[in-house]
Amino acid sequence: MSTSLLEVDGLTVGFATEAGMLVAVDRVSFSLAAGETLGLVGESGCGKSATCLAALGLLPPNGRILGGRVLLEGRDLVTEQEGELDKIRGGVAAMIFQDPLTSLNPVHALGWQIGEALRLHRGLDGAAATAEAVRLLDRVGITDPRRRLGEYPHQLSGGMNQRAMIAMALACKPRLLVADEPTTALDVIIQAQIIDLLVEIQREEGLALLLVTHDLGVIAEMADRVAVMYAGRMIETAPVADLFSRHRHPYTAGLLASLPRVDRRVERLAPIDGTVPWLGDLPSGCTFRPRCPRVLPLCAEMQPALAPPGEAHRAACHNPVPA
Amino acid sequence: MTPVAELTGVVRHFRIKRFLAPAQQVRAVDGVSFAVQPRESFGLVGESGCGKTTVGRLALGMLAPTSGEVRIDGIDLATLTPVQLRKLRRRMQMIYQDLLNALDPRMAVGEQIGEGLAIHGLGTPADRRERALAMMDAVGLSARLADRYPHELSGGQQQRVVIARALLLEPQLIVCDEPVSALDVSVQAQVVNLLAELQERYGCAYLFISHNLAVVRHICARIAVMYLGSVVEIAGRDELFERPRHPYTRALIAAVPVPDPARRGQRSLPKGEPPSPTRPPEGCRFHPRCPFAVERCRVEVPKLLAESDGHVVACHRVAEGEI
Numbered sequence: 199m200s201t202s203l204l205e206v207d208g209l210t211v212g213f214a215t216e217a218g219m220l221v222a223v224d225r226v227s228f229s230l231a232a233g234e235t236l237g238l239v240g241e242s243g244c245g246k247s248a249t250c251l252a253a254l255g256l257l258p259p260n261g262r263i264l265g266g267r268v269l270l271e272g273r274d275l276v277t278e279q280e281g282e283l284d285k286i287r288g289g290v291a292a293m294i295f296q297d298p299l300t301s302l303n304p305v306h307a308l309g310w311q312i313g314e315a316l317r318l319h320r321g322l323d324g325a326a327a328t329a330e331a332v333r334l335l336d337r338v339g340i341t342d343p344r345r346r347l348g349e350y351p352h353q354l355s356g357g358m359n360q361r362a363m364i365a366m367a368l369a370c371k372p373r374l375l376v377a378d379e380p381t382t383a384l385d386v387i388i389q390a391q392i393i394d395l396l397v398e399i400q401r402e403e404g405l406a407l408l409l410v411t412h413d414l415g416v417i418a419e420m421a422d423r424v425a426v427m428y429a430g431r432m433i434e435t436a437p438v439a440d441l442f443s444r445h446r447h448p449y450t451a452g453l454l455a456s457l458p459r460v461d462r463r464v465e466r467l468a469p470i471d472g473t474v475p476w477l478g479d480l481p482s483g484c485t486f487r488p489r490c491p492r493v494l495p496l497c498a499e500m501q502p503a504l505a506p507p508g509e510a511h512r513a514a515c516h517n518p519v520p521a
Numbered sequence: 522m523t524p525v526a527e528l529t530g531v532v533r534h535f536r537i538k539r540f541l542a543p544a545q546q547v548r549a550v551d552g553v554s555f556a557v558q559p560r561e562s563f564g565l566v567g568e569s570g571c572g573k574t575t576v577g578r579l580a581l582g583m584l585a586p587t588s589g590e591v592r593i594d595g596i597d598l599a600t601l602t603p604v605q606l607r608k609l610r611r612r613m614q615m616i617y618q619d620l621l622n623a624l625d626p627r628m629a630v631g632e633q634i635g636e637g638l639a640i641h642g643l644g645t646p647a648d649r650r651e652r653a654l655a656m657m658d659a660v661g662l663s664a665r666l667a668d669r670y671p672h673e674l675s676g677g678q679q680q681r682v683v684i685a686r687a688l689l690l691e692p693q694l695i696v697c698d699e700p701v702s703a704l705d706v707s708v709q710a711q712v713v714n715l716l717a718e719l720q721e722r723y724g725c726a727y728l729f730i731s732h733n734l735a736v737v738r739h740i741c742a743r744i745a746v747m748y749l750g751s752v753v754e755i756a757g758r759d760e761l762f763e764r765p766r767h768p769y770t771r772a773l774i775a776a777v778p779v780p781d782p783a784r785r786g787q788r789s790l791p792k793g794e795p796p797s798p799t800r801p802p803e804g805c806r807f808h809p810r811c812p813f814a815v816e817r818c819r820v821e822v823p824k825l826l827a828e829s830d831g832h833v834v835a836c837h838r839v840a841e842g843e844i
């Protein structure tokens with residue numbers, strides 16, 4: 199177990215809403231080692247983003263960790279004080295988001311923003327900070343980096359800003375990078391460029407990458423292992439090749455059958471019936487039960503656990519898709 | 522057969538004026554020609570800023586072209602008075618991505634669906650309600666929802682309301698601008714199937730605008746690819762996706778992440794990002810990013826030429842048989 203950089207164990211997250219405390223993440227566990235990419239995939243509201251935000255202690259004010267542990271290099275972030283948390287996070291973990299403009303500061307030039315991260319986390323100043331900022335911008339594929347240091351986010355394209363945000367994340371030399379829908383807002387060719395860049399940087403730096411996305415295509419390109427989430431629970435986890443070719447959970451099967459394909463003709467899409475349940479009114483037993491084509495009477499009575507325990511490929515289903 | 526929509530050499534320029542900056546001319550659409558046949562589903566794909574949404578608005582007469590001709594059902598829109606144009610609009614409808622802006626938050630959905638009939642002075646109120654309810658049934662919305670308001674509906678249900686409202690006027694042409702992009706995959710598949718079924722049932726033509734190549738391959742029989750205001754290629758669906766000819770189309774298709782880990786990383790991408798439409802390159806607009814560009818591409822704008830099999834391409838190197 200000591201080889202894991204990040205160890206999430208039974209993480210439960212709630213959000214205080216007008217309708218009371220809603221559980222957005224329900225006993226989610228996973229681990230992530232250096233050099234490895236874990237993809238968290240699911241539809242809106244499944245809890246994939248909340249899992250990451252909670253793991254890094256970045257929940258919004260109405261969010262609370264209700265249970266579980268998050269061990270980053272062996273230290274439990276859930277019980278750590280805020281000041282300590284900043285140090286651990288800044289030195290070990292970095293996060294990039296879907297919309298770079300929410301992370302970049304509009305009133306500061308790129309050089310200043312990257313310089314700030316270098317000053318705070320690595321104590322670099324002056325010429326050393328400038329040289330390192332130029333190296334980082336060059337590393338993420340920004341041409342003419344020295345000139346770009348003086349430019350502001352609004353002067354750059356979406357793809358350039360996304361590269362700048364990656365450069366900022368790398369400035370603190372993280373060992374864990376959390377990427378929440380890092381390519382979703384981008385056009386397809388730029389998306390592919392950013393995917394290639396992230397994969398390359400991850401390999402070179404031996405980063406642990408926690409990738410959150412709704413896009414199974416991006417998962418197939420980047421992830422080593424995948425965890426599928428539905429209504430706050432992890433319902434299947436597997437090495438990437440197994441997930442696509444030997445998935446066991448009917449929800450995973452449904453997601454894949456819903457996808458139109460660019461690489462082949464699909465006669466008719468097979469959508470999943472119904473819609474995702476509201477977190478305030480989840481069905482008993484398996485939360486996917488009302489939409490499931492393989493439902494059994496047992497599914498309403500007992501919530502299935504991820505099985506078989508200890509295996510790399512586990513699914514939480516009483517009646518899994520046959521191999 | 523008269524095409525339901527026919528664009529010939531359509532140009533649309535915009536002037537943008539920023540505070541304290543000289544006015545700039547944006548060549549949003551620069552010489553686009555294509556025809557949508559009755560009952561056909563015609564796709565228009567390209568990245569942000571390529572002009573595809575502007576083409577949709579030009580096709581509906583919501584914008585007047587700077588030059589060139591737009592015909593609906595054989596009628597040149599430039600020859601119509603505003604009153605005549607409004608009458609013709611009954612035969613053309615639009616479905617948008619942004620559902621909450623497309624719907625009136627203070628009108629019950631049943632009434633909204635029938636509103637088009639009221640605007641065009643068709644039927645009695647009782648008659649309109651009956652037809653609205655029948656259309657709700659056709660798009661898979663329960664009649665119980667007729668007295669609900671848009672915010673009480675899920676994204677998939679809202680999109681069905683927008684579709685029902687468009688179809689009720691029995692249009693010959695529906696311009697669909699990113700109609701499923703805001704939806705989660707399982708719901709997206711439901712709406713994609715619905716659009717295909719409704720087309721068979723009502724016999725309308727679609728001008729389907731999207732950046733999502735997989736969805737376009739699934740829905741559209743013929744597809745035009747746009748880059749920086751121009752059409753670079755038009756072909757039938759399988760022809761385009763299995764034998765793309767224009768270097769831009771090839772790059773675009775290759776860049777889409779495919780949900781199959783076995784195909785990981787097999788692609789080469791063009792460098793950089795599309796240039797600004799305020800300063801498009803001379804010659805072929807793709808030449809600065811094109812791996813096959815030669816001197817001729819830098820100076821001479823390639824024309825859209827039909828090959829013997831009907832596949833239409835604007836590329837000097839393809840026309841010369843070099844690629």
